[in-house]
Amino acid sequence: MRPSILDPLFAPATTLSGVGPKLGKALDKLLGDETRPARVIDLLFHLPTGAVDRRPSASISDAPIGEIATFSARVAEHRPAPPGKAKAPYRIIVEDETGDVTLVFFHADIRHLLQTMPIGEYRIISGKLELWDGMRQMVHPDRIMDAKAFATLPAIEPVYGLTEGIGARVMTRIAAGAAEKCPDLAEWQDSGFHARSGFPSFITAMQALHHPPDLRAVQADTIARRRVGYDELLASQIALALVRRQQKKAAGRVTAGDGAIRRAIEATLPFSLTDGQRKAVADIHDDMEKPERMLRLLQGDVGSGKTVVALMAMAAAAEANRQSVMMAPTEILARQHAERLAPLAQSAGLKLALLTGREKGAGRRQVLEGLANGEIDIAVGTHALFQEGVVFHDLALAVVDEQHRFGVHQRLLLGSKGEAVDVLVMTATPIPRTLSLTWFGDMDISVLSEKPAGRKPIVTRAISSERHDEVVGAVGRAVDAGAQVYWVCPLVQESDTLDVAAAQERFEALREVFGAKVGLLHGQMPGRDKDAAMAAFSTGETRILVSTTVIEVGVDVPNASVMVIEHAERFGLAQLHQLRGRIGRGSAASTCLLLYKGPLGPVAEARLTIMRETEDGFRIAEEDLRLRGEGEVLGTKQSGSPDWRIARPEIDGDLLAAARDDARLLIERDPQLETPRGQAVRTLLYLFERDVAIRLLRAG
Ligand code: ADP
Ligand code: MG
Numbered sequence: 001m002r003p004s005i006l007d008p009l010f011a012p013a014t015t016l017s018g019v020g021p022k023l024g025k026a027l028d029k030l031l032g033d034e035t036r037p038a039r040v041i042d043l044l045f046h047l048p049t050g051a052v053d054r055r056p057s058a059s060i061s062d063a064p065i066g067e068i069a070t071f072s073a074r075v076a077e078h079r080p081a082p083p084g085k086a087k088a089p090y091r092i093i094v095e096d097e098t099g100d101v102t103l104v105f106f107h108a109d110i111r112h113l114l115q116t117m118p119i120g121e122y123r124i125i126s127g128k129l130e131l132w133d134g135m136r137q138m139v140h141p142d143r144i145m146d147a148k149a150f151a152t153l154p155a156i157e158p159v160y161g162l163t164e165g166i167g168a169r170v171m172t173r174i175a176a177g178a179a180e181k182c183p184d185l186a187e188w189q190d191s192g193f194h195a196r197s198g199f200p201s202f203i204t205a206m207q208a209l210h211h212p213p214d215l216r217a218v219q220a221d222t223i224a225r226r227r228v229g230y231d232e233l234l235a236s237q238i239a240l241a242l243v244r245r246q247q248k249k250a251a252g253r254v255t256a257g258d259g260a261i262r263r264a265i266e267a268t269l270p271f272s273l274t275d276g277q278r279k280a281v282a283d284i285h286d287d288m289e290k291p292e293r294m295l296r297l298l299q300g301d302v303g304s305g306k307t308v309v310a311l312m313a314m315a316a317a318a319e320a321n322r323q324s325v326m327m328a329p330t331e332i333l334a335r336q337h338a339e340r341l342a343p344l345a346q347s348a349g350l351k352l353a354l355l356t357g358r359e360k361g362a363g364r365r366q367v368l369e370g371l372a373n374g375e376i377d378i379a380v381g382t383h384a385l386f387q388e389g390v391v392f393h394d395l396a397l398a399v400v401d402e403q404h405r406f407g408v409h410q411r412l413l414l415g416s417k418g419e420a421v422d423v424l425v426m427t428a429t430p431i432p433r434t435l436s437l438t439w440f441g442d443m444d445i446s447v448l449s450e451k452p453a454g455r456k457p458i459v460t461r462a463i464s465s466e467r468h469d470e471v472v473g474a475v476g477r478a479v480d481a482g483a484q485v486y487w488v489c490p491l492v493q494e495s496d497t498l499d500v501a502a503a504q505e506r507f508e509a510l511r512e513v514f515g516a517k518v519g520l521l522h523g524q525m526p527g528r529d530k531d532a533a534m535a536a537f538s539t540g541e542t543r544i545l546v547s548t549t550v551i552e553v554g555v556d557v558p559n560a561s562v563m564v565i566e567h568a569e570r571f572g573l574a575q576l577h578q579l580r581g582r583i584g585r586g587s588a589a590s591t592c593l594l595l596y597k598g599p600l601g602p603v604a605e606a607r608l609t610i611m612r613e614t615e616d617g618f619r620i621a622e623e624d625l626r627l628r629g630e631g632e633v634l635g636t637k638q639s640g641s642p643d644w645r646i647a648r649p650e651i652d653g654d655l656l657a658a659a660r661d662d663a664r665l666l667i668e669r670d671p672q673l674e675t676p677r678g679q680a681v682r683t684l685l686y687l688f689e690r691d692v693a694i695r696l697l698r699a700g
Pocket of ligand 1: 308
């Protein structure tokens, strides 16, 4: 059981003072997931992505131009818009003995300004200071405060990833509230640790991260972040070590088939398998026939045809009269897999069922019964497949698709659904061997290195968003020629600023041009509407699908040959590659248009260049690591893997190595985590939700 000292952290975010139901909902969207609301700990680990320096300058003339400036000044004059020019801004002049600044307000609430900025009073003003015609001005100051209010604000203000309904000031306040709930936990390191490493304690590190003493304190390589990152790596390494120990003990079962069902399926495929696919199927089959458990990673770039390999593996299980599950990271993908695979399975006499959180009532009961009595051979679904109440008659194989969206802890749960279940993990993310070890433990690896025959290269172009109209024209011509188009907008949920091209808005604008040919798909739509939108695009009823990145993973519509990605500069390289992998699947030539809003930073520019130059997932992954190593600060969500909230194992190699050694030593000395330090380690595992591994310890 989770130690009760952690309870305040695992309580819903709404237990924080000042977080009501409405704010709670917004937080759920940002930090929760399908199965749970946002919790205090999610806020604790939602670290600042930057910081703003609001330390005041001595005077107006000292205030830096072109940056965030903070200064105290006297309100000198209100200048309303001239009569007849209602749209002109409202201006307020503030001054001190060294100079003045014009504050500019568009669509101003004049009554409010008159109230908060009476002439003659002193105010502390903070915002971006600019020169306009040689005069200092500030458009919409971030803060206008009296001295008392100013004293309550941190001088170094952390900047958090935000979402609709949560402004910067609110987020800063509730994150501070979450940091306050952080308990002072017993140290899980040995007594010499602090002196050796120079690391602060966990709680000191957490406080420093949410209350940065200076601008450097929020960067990825500060000692506080490294401490917490190390802790996370340590938790994961200990969990993996426990799992490995267990795996060595637990024997697997022999699953041997005669190949009949596999042959039947292969005969109905509209294509023949590539050599790589054949080899992977053979590897998997060999593993399944052995009395040890299979733990195999199938690695293949997007579009390389991993799904059919999984189907053949599941067919092999069915030949031995045993069941399989295939798990997808999203509802949409699970449904698509089920739809694609059901006819193939059926033609070979297999029964396939879908199980997600949305199957309810009688339908759900039927599936659960079928799984329990063995009538259903293959279950396709989301993590609903893990839930209690899902019982299998004889589960042989679990396939986990698009691994990078799954956490280690979820993977560990798999094993509990059947004795010695064979596990096949499929990922499009090429992972260097050393990393795959730390992410997946001791896995064998099969690689699909060639793409199915007949694919044409994708032409990728980077285009300034100023040429939006031309792009719309080109999309129109492509649609007239019979193509289908994905139009991708950045995630609404993670929008930091208001100018994110929201999918909704784009949808409406494109509807004006193309009418009913345009569909919309985003994560906040109800599940039913998502299905309908996806189905309409699959069948060709809609020709242009405006979406957020929900299409990133796995979706397969071969006729789609054009992709437009808006604000491509905001996406990571791996994400762009995943997205682009949705096209170039049919026989038609494909085009990917990366719309960017300049000016581009050097890293964003390098990303777009690499995307233009290559489609090779391995090269892209390498470049991605290299660019990320060049010091971009990553927020928790950007790291792209739910396994890591703070650590960046691909970059922090030294921390990873240390964590691995420390974990090994720890387990060796205290195999059941029974000593006082062992107890503290248990708390660590709960803290980072690697606690499934604790079940593997001797009870008591
Ligand atoms: P991914 O590896 O990204 O999951 P999929 O399994 O979705 O790729 O396969 C991508 C597309 O390629 C699908 O439309 C699938 O039917 C097709 N495909 C798979 N294997 C072959 C093959 N050997 N020859 C031709 N097409 C194939
Ligand atoms: Mg896939």
